Amino acid sequence: MAKKAKSPVLIDTDRLAQRLSDTINKLLLRQDIRMFGKMEELEEKFEKVVEKHKSDIIDKIDPILKEVTANREERAIVSNKLSKHSDRIERIEKHVGLSTQNL
Secondary structure, X not given: OOOOOXXXXXXXXXXXXXXXXXXXXXXXXXXXXXXXXXXXXXXXXXXXXXXXXXXXXXXXXXXXXXXXXXXXXXXXXXXXXXXXXHHHHHHHHHHHOOOOOOO
């Protein structure tokens, strides 16, 4: 069986299709590279915006958190003093002979 030779038109069509395919692939690759660059730009912008807002939030919350911490510390001190005073009052009441009452 003899192999059929391709006609010159078919050969040119195959070459043209291959060149067209190569060109399309190159264009798509360039487009992908451009899109990737734009995505990186957008990601950087987004990170800057998030960082700014995060900083603003922290700046606004920081004084509140300091106040909460100070109040907790003060409550612990007051609670300790109250406990000591209660113990002292009970001892004095026992010494004086008064009955202790839990109110």
